[in-house]
Amino acid sequence: MSSVRDLSLLLQQMNPVLQPGAFVFTTSSEPHPAWESPAVAIVKEPEGITYVLPRSLADAEGIVYDFVAAWIMLTVHSDLEAVGLTAAVSTALADAGISCNVVAGFYHDHLFVPQEKQSAAMKALQQLTHV
Numbered sequence: 001m002s003s004v005r006d007l008s009l010l011l012q013q014m015n016p017v018l019q020p021g022a023f024v025f026t027t028s029s030e031p032h033p034a035w036e037s038p039a040v041a042i043v044k045e046p047e048g049i050t051y052v053l054p055r056s057l058a059d060a061e062g063i064v065y066d067f068v069a070a071w072i073m074l075t076v077h078s079d080l081e082a083v084g085l086t087a088a089v090s091t092a093l094a095d096a097g098i099s100c101n102v103v104a105g106f107y108h109d110h111l112f113v114p115q116e117k118q119s120a121a122m123k124a125l126q127q128l129t130h131v
Contacts, residue, residue, distance in 0.1 A: 003079035003107075010085045013076040016125040022055035022115050024065035025101070035063075040071065041103045041110070052103070052112065069101070070118035072111040072125065078104075085109065088128065096124040 004010050023040060027048040036042065041052040058065055078085055086102055089111065093100045098121050101112040113121040 003077045003082075005079040005082045007082065007084040007088065010076055010078055010082055011088060011128055014074040014078075014085070014089075014125070014129055015076060016072050016074055016111075016122060016129075018118060018122055019071040019073055021071070023052055023069045023071050023112060024055050024058045024063070025067050025069070025112070026051050026053060026058060026063050026065045043103075068115045069112035070115045070121070072113065072118070072121060074109045074111070074125075077107050078109055080104070080106070089125065092124045092128045093121060096120055098124065 004013060027050050029048045031049060032051070035051050035053060038057050039051045039053055041050075043050040053063065055068055057063070074085075074089070086104075086109065089109070090100055090102065093111075093113065098113050098117045100121070103110045103112070111121070
């Protein structure tokens with residue numbers, strides 16, 4: 001599978017897919033090995049380690065969180081040097097009044113939007129594919 005760098009192709013082929021479940025962002029000053037396997041993203045920052053976890057796990061374990069998100073994966077294999085995809089996606093969502101936290105993986109971009117706005121986010125992204 002080769003990556004796509006051209007912005008117009010990225011937008012046409014991004015194919016946003018809503019992943020099942022709800023996800024939360026939490027942070028810890030210490031590593032939690034038990035959280036690593038279920039985490040969909042881990043970011044190490046000077047202030048602490050951010051874990052993006054299934055809400056069901058966080059609730060079951062009593063993990064504190066503030067933000068409940070829906071996870072939308074853009075299934076196009078975006079090149080890590082592609083220019084403009086994040087800007088186009090965040091602009092479309094911002095125009096719809098939807099906040100977005102973006103995590104780039106090697107193959108795909110992952111969007112975390114407020115769970116209660118997941119339908120509106122999917123609509124905005126699907127409209128963007130027709131530009």
